[in-house]
Amino acid sequence: MNKTPAPKVSARGPVDHEVRDQIVAAATEHFRFYGYEKTTVSDLARAVGFSKAYIYKFFESKQAIGEMICANCLDEIQTEVKAAIDAVDSPPEKLRRMLKALVESCLRLFFQDRRLYEIVSSAASGRWPATLVYEDFIEQSIREILQLGRQSGDFERKTPLDETTRAIHLIMRPCFNPLLLQHGLDTTDEAPVLLSSLILRSLSP
Amino acid sequence: MNKTPAPKVSARGPVDHEVRDQIVAAATEHFRFYGYEKTTVSDLARAVGFSKAYIYKFFESKQAIGEMICANCLDEIQTEVKAAIDAVDSPPEKLRRMLKALVESCLRLFFQDRRLYEIVSSAASGRWPATLVYEDFIEQSIREILQLGRQSGDFERKTPLDETTRAIHLIMRPCFNPLLLQHGLDTTDEAPVLLSSLILRSLSP
Secondary structure: OOOOOOOOOOOOOOOHHHHHHHHHHHHHHHHHHHOOOOOOHHHHHHHHOOOHHHHHHHOOOHHHHHHHHHHHHHHHHHHHHHHHHHOOOOHHHHHHHHHHHHHHHHHHHHHOOHHHHHHHHHHHHHOOHHHHHHHHHHHHHHHHHHHHHHHHOOOOOOOOHHHHHHHHHHHHHHHHOHHHHOOOHHHOOOHHHHHHHHHHHHOOO | OOOOOOOOOOOOOOOHHHHHHHHHHHHHHHHHHHOOOOOOHHHHHHHHOOOHHHHHHHOOOHHHHHHHHHHHHHHHHHHHHHHHHHOOOOHHHHHHHHHHHHHHHHHHHHHOOHHHHHHHHHHHHHOOHHHHHHHHHHHHHHHHHHHHHHHHOOOOOOOOHHHHHHHHHHHHHHHHOHHHHOOOOOOOOOHHHHHHHHHHHHOOO
């Protein structure tokens, strides 16, 4: 296997985050082909062309590298979903767009490449920090759309905001949690429209 | 290992369904302890005390025995859910009771005994016939409650019945499908109430 040259050391030494990014990029490629669960840090070191000790200078474990890959993946979903929400003004339409974008991003990032699915599902099972940030983002997005819709008069205001937020979060969960989504791949065409429509009927003032 | 005596042969020979029930009962106990995936028909024959050939006279494969166990388990859920629905008259209350009973039965039957979970999850992944009957039962129960509520004036009638039925089925899915339910065990306290309340708000005329 060809060794990747070690990162160039400039006068001030390599910048930490550059090396970290380089390891993460190489590890992402490696996991894509060989899988996350089956790869050890030794395998990774060999493949990336760094020594194992050098990798351990930047990441304390394979999971720490996996967490960075997972965080990048979940970040990308959050960016796409946020763009979809911000692209429209009407709160009901924001909610529709949110669910549609969520399903589309998750399908693309988790399942077009089954190897990335392995990392995000380990992350979801193990409740890695990146997945908690991701869950919070979704909960917060729902809450903000609800608040906007309550202000605009599009949505009812009788039900406590926390209750509605939590219920919608539960309904959306099979669409954004990789462990659930894998068992609903036959419903991803119809689910976003059917669920948004039912949720919006439940929100009518 | 002690051999169970072969079933007594009366003048008219053993009644097929009695022998089948006997095999299923013994297999259920065996799978509980040793797991479904890891057990072969040979293991089972040894444990049950019948010859392998005798078992094959009644079931063509291990899956056929698993299907019977799974069907019994799903039947029990259906009986309990039906009783819960029939115990009240008001359509909104029927819907609440249905979801509550569904979650309680599934938790008890799928998860109090993790070994049975293994069979029902194989069934759900493989779409065994018993799981299709179970899915149909749930869809049909939702539809009947909706029809009653539309007649009584409790529920709105503008949305096509098929659409509402399908959307509610999708929302309930994480509560009755063992593959999804296993990833939502931390939400089973709040889910039935939150989801029923949101669904009922969506149904208000």
